[in-house]
Amino acid sequence: xxxxxxxxxxxxxxxxxxxxxxxxxxxxxxxxxxxxxxxxxxxxxxxxxxxxxxxxxxxxxxxxxxxxxxxxxxxxxxxxxxxxxxxxxxxxxxxxxxxxxxxxxxxxxxxxxxxxxxxxxxxxxxxxxxxxxxxxxxxxxxxxxxxxxxxxxxxxxxxxxxxxxxxxxxxxxxxxxxxxxxxxxxxxxxxxxxxxxxxxxxxxxxx
Ligand SMILES: CC(C)(COP(=O)(O)OP(=O)(O)OC[C@H]1O[C@@H](n2cnc3c(N)ncnc32)[C@H](O)[C@@H]1OP(=O)(O)O)[C@@H](O)C(=O)NCCC(=O)NCCS
Numbered sequence: 135x136x137x138x139x140x141x142x143x144x145x146x147x148x149x150x151x152x153x154x155x156x157x158x159x160x161x162x163x164x165x166x167x168x169x170x171x172x173x174x175x176x177x178x179x180x181x182x183x184x185x186x187x188x189x190x191x192x193x194x195x196x197x198x199x200x201x202x203x204x205x206x207x208x209x210x211x212x213x214x215x216x217x218x219x220x221x222x223x224x225x226x227x228x229x230x231x232x233x234x235x236x237x238x239x240x241x242x243x244x245x246x247x248x249x250x251x252x253x254x255x256x257x258x259x260x261x262x263x264x265x266x267x268x269x270x271x272x273x274x275x276x277x278x279x280x281x282x283x284x285x286x287x288x289x290x291x292x293x294x295x296x297x298x299x300x301x302x303x304x305x306x307x308x309x310x311x312x313x314x315x316x317x318x319x320x321x322x323x324x325x326x327x328x329x330x331x332x333x334x335x336x337x338x339x340x341x
Pocket of ligand 1: 284286
C-alpha cells in the first residue's frame, strides 16, 4: 500500500514534524492536555468518563482525517517532536487546495513544553511546507480572543487580523479572531527549514 505521507519530515531548529502513526496516536491521546478544545460538534459517547471520551474523540478525529483524505480536501496531522520527545500535534488543512492554495492550521503542546518558542517553531515548520513546497499563497487561522498563546504565535509569524465571528462552544458562545498570512509576508521573513520526502506526496496534496 502506498502512503508516502508517512515519510514526510519537516525540521526547524529543535522541532521535527512527522505525520502521526497509530502508535503516535496512542501516545498523543495519553498526553492530550485538558485545555485543548476538541470539535464541540463531535458526539460524546454515554457511559465513558470525560477524560477517556476526549481521548476517544481525539483518536477518532485523526482516523477520520486520514480515512477521508482526498487531494481536493485534506487534513494532515503532524506529530511534534522537540529534542526527540513527542510533545504535541500540529495540523495543516487544505480545502479545495489545488484551486484556493490556502491552508488552515491548529496545534497543541503538552503544558511542560509551552512558552519556550516551540509553538512558533512548529507553526513555522508547517507553513514552510505549505508555502515553500506545496505552493500555498495564504494561510489562515483563528483563536478565541483570550487564547493569547495561539494569537501570539500567529502575530509573531506575521499574520494580520482578518475579522471576527461568533461560535458555539458547546457550553456557550465565544468570539473568534480570524487571522491571515500572505505568501509575500512569509517570504519577506526569510524562514529556512529542512523538508524531506515531499516529492512523492505532491499528488496527495492536489498539487
Ligand atoms: C498555542 C500553543 C501551541 C503555543 O505554543 P507555545 O510554545 O506556548 O508558544 P510560544 O512560546 O512559541 O509563544 C508564541 C508567542 O505567544 C506569546 N505567548 C505564549 N504564551 C502566552 C500566554 N499564555 N499569554 C500571553 N502571551 C503568550 C509568547 O510570548 C510569544 O510571543 P512573542 O514571540 O512576541 O514573545 C500552546 O500554548 C498550546 O498548546 N496551547 C493550548 C492549545 C491551544 O490553545 N491551541 C490553539 C488552538 S487554536
